[in-house]
Amino acid sequence: MPRPKNLDTEEGRRRREEKYQRILDASLTVFSQKGFAEAKISEVAETAGVADGTIYLYFKNKDDLLISLFEEKLEAINAGLREALAPTSEPLQALAIIIKYHLDLAIHDPSLTAFITIELRRSAAFMKDYAKEQLAEYLGQWQRVLQQGQQDGIFNENLSTSIMKHILFGALDHTCGVWVNNPNRDPADLREVGEQLTELFVRGLAA
Amino acid sequence: MPRPKNLDTEEGRRRREEKYQRILDASLTVFSQKGFAEAKISEVAETAGVADGTIYLYFKNKDDLLISLFEEKLEAINAGLREALAPTSEPLQALAIIIKYHLDLAIHDPSLTAFITIELRRSAAFMKDYAKEQLAEYLGQWQRVLQQGQQDGIFNENLSTSIMKHILFGALDHTCGVWVNNPNRDPADLREVGEQLTELFVRGLAA
Amino acid sequence: MPRPKNLDTEEGRRRREEKYQRILDASLTVFSQKGFAEAKISEVAETAGVADGTIYLYFKNKDDLLISLFEEKLEAINAGLREALAPTSEPLQALAIIIKYHLDLAIHDPSLTAFITIELRRSAAFMKDYAKEQLAEYLGQWQRVLQQGQQDGIFNENLSTSIMKHILFGALDHTCGVWVNNPNRDPADLREVGEQLTELFVRGLAA
Amino acid sequence: MPRPKNLDTEEGRRRREEKYQRILDASLTVFSQKGFAEAKISEVAETAGVADGTIYLYFKNKDDLLISLFEEKLEAINAGLREALAPTSEPLQALAIIIKYHLDLAIHDPSLTAFITIELRRSAAFMKDYAKEQLAEYLGQWQRVLQQGQQDGIFNENLSTSIMKHILFGALDHTCGVWVNNPNRDPADLREVGEQLTELFVRGLAA
DNA sequence: TATGAATGAGAATTCATTCAT
DNA sequence: TATGAATGAATTCTCATTCAT
Numbered sequence: 001m002p003r004p005k006n007l008d009t010e011e012g013r014r015r016r017e018e019k020y021q022r023i024l025d026a027s028l029t030v031f032s033q034k035g036f037a038e039a040k041i042s043e044v045a046e047t048a049g050v051a052d053g054t055i056y057l058y059f060k061n062k063d064d065l066l067i068s069l070f071e072e073k074l075e076a077i078n079a080g081l082r083e084a085l086a087p088t089s090e091p092l093q094a095l096a097i098i099i100k101y102h103l104d105l106a107i108h109d110p111s112l113t114a115f116i117t118i119e120l121r122r123s124a125a126f127m128k129d130y131a132k133e134q135l136a137e138y139l140g141q142w143q144r145v146l147q148q149g150q151q152d153g154i155f156n157e158n159l160s161t162s163i164m165k166h167i168l169f170g171a172l173d174h175t176c177g178v179w180v181n182n183p184n185r186d187p188a189d190l191r192e193v194g195e196q197l198t199e200l201f202v203r204g205l206a207a
Numbered sequence: 208m209p210r211p212k213n214l215d216t217e218e219g220r221r222r223r224e225e226k227y228q229r230i231l232d233a234s235l236t237v238f239s240q241k242g243f244a245e246a247k248i249s250e251v252a253e254t255a256g257v258a259d260g261t262i263y264l265y266f267k268n269k270d271d272l273l274i275s276l277f278e279e280k281l282e283a284i285n286a287g288l289r290e291a292l293a294p295t296s297e298p299l300q301a302l303a304i305i306i307k308y309h310l311d312l313a314i315h316d317p318s319l320t321a322f323i324t325i326e327l328r329r330s331a332a333f334m335k336d337y338a339k340e341q342l343a344e345y346l347g348q349w350q351r352v353l354q355q356g357q358q359d360g361i362f363n364e365n366l367s368t369s370i371m372k373h374i375l376f377g378a379l380d381h382t383c384g385v386w387v388n389n390p391n392r393d394p395a396d397l398r399e400v401g402e403q404l405t406e407l408f409v410r411g412l413a414a
Numbered sequence: 415m416p417r418p419k420n421l422d423t424e425e426g427r428r429r430r431e432e433k434y435q436r437i438l439d440a441s442l443t444v445f446s447q448k449g450f451a452e453a454k455i456s457e458v459a460e461t462a463g464v465a466d467g468t469i470y471l472y473f474k475n476k477d478d479l480l481i482s483l484f485e486e487k488l489e490a491i492n493a494g495l496r497e498a499l500a501p502t503s504e505p506l507q508a509l510a511i512i513i514k515y516h517l518d519l520a521i522h523d524p525s526l527t528a529f530i531t532i533e534l535r536r537s538a539a540f541m542k543d544y545a546k547e548q549l550a551e552y553l554g555q556w557q558r559v560l561q562q563g564q565q566d567g568i569f570n571e572n573l574s575t576s577i578m579k580h581i582l583f584g585a586l587d588h589t590c591g592v593w594v595n596n597p598n599r600d601p602a603d604l605r606e607v608g609e610q611l612t613e614l615f616v617r618g619l620a621a
Numbered sequence: 622m623p624r625p626k627n628l629d630t631e632e633g634r635r636r637r638e639e640k641y642q643r644i645l646d647a648s649l650t651v652f653s654q655k656g657f658a659e660a661k662i663s664e665v666a667e668t669a670g671v672a673d674g675t676i677y678l679y680f681k682n683k684d685d686l687l688i689s690l691f692e693e694k695l696e697a698i699n700a701g702l703r704e705a706l707a708p709t710s711e712p713l714q715a716l717a718i719i720i721k722y723h724l725d726l727a728i729h730d731p732s733l734t735a736f737i738t739i740e741l742r743r744s745a746a747f748m749k750d751y752a753k754e755q756l757a758e759y760l761g762q763w764q765r766v767l768q769q770g771q772q773d774g775i776f777n778e779n780l781s782t783s784i785m786k787h788i789l790f791g792a793l794d795h796t797c798g799v800w801v802n803n804p805n806r807d808p809a810d811l812r813e814v815g816e817q818l819t820e821l822f823v824r825g826l827a828a
Numbered sequence: 829t830a831t832g833a834a835t836g837a838g839a840a841t842t843c844a845t846t847c848a849t
Numbered sequence: 850t851a852t853g854a855a856t857g858a859a860t861t862c863t864c865a866t867t868c869a870t
Contacts, residue, residue, distance in 0.1 A: 012829095016829090034333070035244075035329055035332070035333055036244075037242075037243075037244030037245075038244075038333070040863095040864070040865090041864075041865060041866085042832095042864075042865090045832095050830080050831090051830060051831040051832055052831080052832060052833095052865090052866085053830070053831055053832060053833095053866085053867075053868080054829085054830055054831070054832095056865090056866070056867080057829070057830075061865075061866075062865065062866090114332065117328055118328050118329050118332055121324055121325050121328075121384055122242050122325050122329070124384075124388060125242070125321065125325055125388055126241065126242055126245070156406075156410075158406070159403055159406065159407065160399070160403055163382070163399070163400055163403045163404075164403070164407070166378075166381055166382050166385055167378040167381075167382060167400075167403075167404060167407065168378075169381060170377040170378040170379070170380055170381025170382060171373075171374040171375075171377040171378045171381075172377070173377055173381065174373055174374075174376060174377025174378075174380065174381070175370070175373050175374060175377060177328055178373055181331060181332055192367070192370070193370055193374075196366055196367055196370045196371070196374075197370075197374060199363075199365070199366065199411075200366065200371070200374065200407075200408075200411035200412065201407075201411060202411075203363075203410055203411045203413065204406075204407040204408060204409075204410045204411025204412075205407065205411075206410065222854090223854085226854090226855095247838090247839070247840090248839075248840060248841085249839080249840090257855075257856090258855060258856045258857055259840085259841085259856085259857065260841080260842075260843080260855070260856060260857060260858095261854080261855055261856070261857095262841095263840090263841065263842075264854070264855075268840075268841075269839095269840070269841095426850095430850090448747070449658075449743055449746070449747055450658075451656075451657075451658030451659075452658075452747070454842095454843070454844090455843075455844060455845085456843075456844090456853095459853095464851080464852085465851060465852040465853055466844090466845085466852080466853065466854095467845085467846075467847080467851070467852055467853060467854095468850080468851055468852070468853095470844090470845070470846080471850070471851075475844075475845075476844065476845090528746065531742055532742050532743050532746055535738055535739050535742075535798055536656050536739050536743070538798075538802060539656070539735065539739055539802055540655065540656055540659070570820075570824075572820070573817055573820065573821065574813070574817055577796070577813070577814055577817045577818075578817070578821070580792075580795055580796050580799055581792040581795075581796060581814075581817075581818060581821065582792075583795060584791040584792040584793070584794055584795025584796060584798075585787075585788040585789075585791040585792045585795075586791070587791055587795065588787055588788075588790060588791025588792075588794065588795070589784070589787050589788060589791060591742055592787055595745060595746055606781070606784070607784055607788075610780055610781055610784045610785070610788075611784075611788060613777075613779070613780065613825075614780065614785070614788065614821075614822070614825035614826065615821075615825060616825075617777075617824055617825045617826075617827065618820075618821035618822060618823075618824045618825025618826075619821065619824075619825075620824065633832095633833095636833090637833085640833090640834095661859090661860070661861090662860075662861065662862085663860080663861090671834075671835090672834060672835045672836055673835085673836070673861090673862085674834070674835060674836060674837095674862080674863075674864080675833080675834055675835070675836095676862095677861095677862065677863075678833070678834075682861080682862075683861070683862090830870100831868105831869100831870085832868100832869105832870100833867105833868095833869095833870105834866105834867085834868090834869100835864105835865105835866085835867075835868100836863105836864100836865105836866100837863105837864100837865100837866105838862105838863090838864100839861105839862090839863090840860105840861095840862095840863105841859105841860090841861090842857105842858105842859090842860085842861100843856105843857100843858100843859100844856105844857105844858100844859105845855105845856085845857100845858105846854105846855085846856075847852105847853100847854095847855090847856100848852100848853105848854095848855100849851100849852085849853100849854105
């Protein structure tokens, strides 16, 4: 969703798209390292290899950069999860996929995870619902799996799926946040978390 | 720990302590409403009913205010939990107490919960370990309960208590954060969360 | 010249005088160490062993402290020189006394010399003439010696005594300033300066 | 040495150099009028015709402005004296040139003289040796002339050139300071000072 | 489009001075 | 008188944003 309008040439559009992306990537890097408030636009620009002013050709302001980053990343995460869940409709398998997907995210993109863990709540509390919507969509996918499990008689019907999705998210988000924050992090540790978490939930949710 | 030296008179000490507390309370109010970065010292001062400069008689700078707030509040929370857990050594009861204690905190002091939920991770990531230590102590109390449960043969020994404590914290912290952020929040909802969470964990942890 | 009025008792006056002096001495210490602008009233108070507010019972404000210090010290210096010059009316002897007196000042009270060297010009440039007057009086004593020397036919009548007094002051003030600023200063070095300066002037001024 | 990086174009460099100079000139004006401590960055900015923030694109902070001003000006003064002394190696002529050069400085740039007279000592006492080095270089040029005079048998060998240079500097600096501080100053007065000073030293230094 | 120098609003912090005790 | 906590005006400096090139 680059703002600049020159879409005349194919070439032009591609170049714009590419620079837009570069700025967004740079934002993620800087925001995850320093946190949004401490991050300087000039540092984002330097990281992206563009001039400070250029950022304002693609984004309205610093907040817009944050919002766009959330939108872009959360959308992709949602799409990725949708794809990952497509092959199966078996709730237990799906639950395992959900957990694995979230943990893999942390393993493969620690910056993104650090960013989400740190900024999501602050954004949820003080900003409009840009991020909230996407998060709702993400958790919505989870909830559907849980509901399916209840329908299939696999998951305890007394448990509220809308509460469970938040419990699961909190658990995953926090454990990933702790892991990502550890300079000597080892993916094996996070995989272990996945197994334990799965066991806890599978037993806990069991009908 | 107010800085001013005049501790000569009983009266003097009390007044100082009182103002120190007033500033800290005001910080909590403002920090939880706007987030630390957006909070202005002048607003904290106004909320506390003191002049801007007065804050610097009690705290070194804005960061010190944040750190002191963490220390003070987390210490009290730790002490409160210790007290709440004292009466029982039965793991299942203790687990219920832990969950109830955390949720009651949110119900009785939503500002504090909002503050912790939003700022704790950011602080953990970028600040020294002022907050980390207290959090470790808090989760340490939880872990001891889980370990006791394993020893008593009540909790599944295959589950890592050090992972479980983080899972539980993430779950509680996030659900409380969501609840606190809801302008139409109803304590009953959070109590419901408590019951469901307890059930999930009791079953999930069962040996 | 303490301001407080309670002069009722002999005892009261003495105590006041004593505290006034203590504050002034503390000012000299602090001003000479940090310079007037960097000096903090609270540090002067601490050095004097009084409360911050007490200073304002004796001095109108920070500037008044500076001015009073100049007045007090320069007056004493003037009186001291007058006394030192009393025994002789022989110009060459008097000139030697003048130089020795100024250098001895630096040797015996380096703080005062540092203070004067650093603050006198700034004060002369930006403040009222409190200091100027006393300096004029000091240099006036010098000029009378130079004039006497011309009258006696010892000093060259073509040289302007009003220029010479400034030249001599600049020379003495700067060399003392350099010496005082040297952490490894040795009084012998300054005495050597005195001899050389005397020789230069005696020859240079000779009729 | 402007900080901004864009040195790409000849044009760009020139404009930057020009603005750097404008700010430095404004500093001199303001510092010499009020003294460094009383000078406000905002006033320097206004005098320079730039925004407050612009100053920080060229200088690290207020102290850096002072230091840079010293460096720039004292360097130029040193270079100027070197040039002025080049034509002659005759000590008496050289001495006259030294004195004339210093006094001409005051006549042609009273602000600079006021600034140096007032701030040099304070800086020497409290700041690093930015200014000290350049002053040492300046007085070093004087000392070489005095030494040459001794070698040539013109100047008294009993006099220490390292003391004499300080005496001369003090004399010149102070007389210039007094003159510059006089609102009704007449260059003729300072020329008279020059003649008298020269006569005093020529006679005083004579072998 | 891209640049990056310039802007200036805004915020933290300091400290001389006041004033209730 | 003496105290020292409280005040708040004043100042430095930062950095998101603009705009001339």
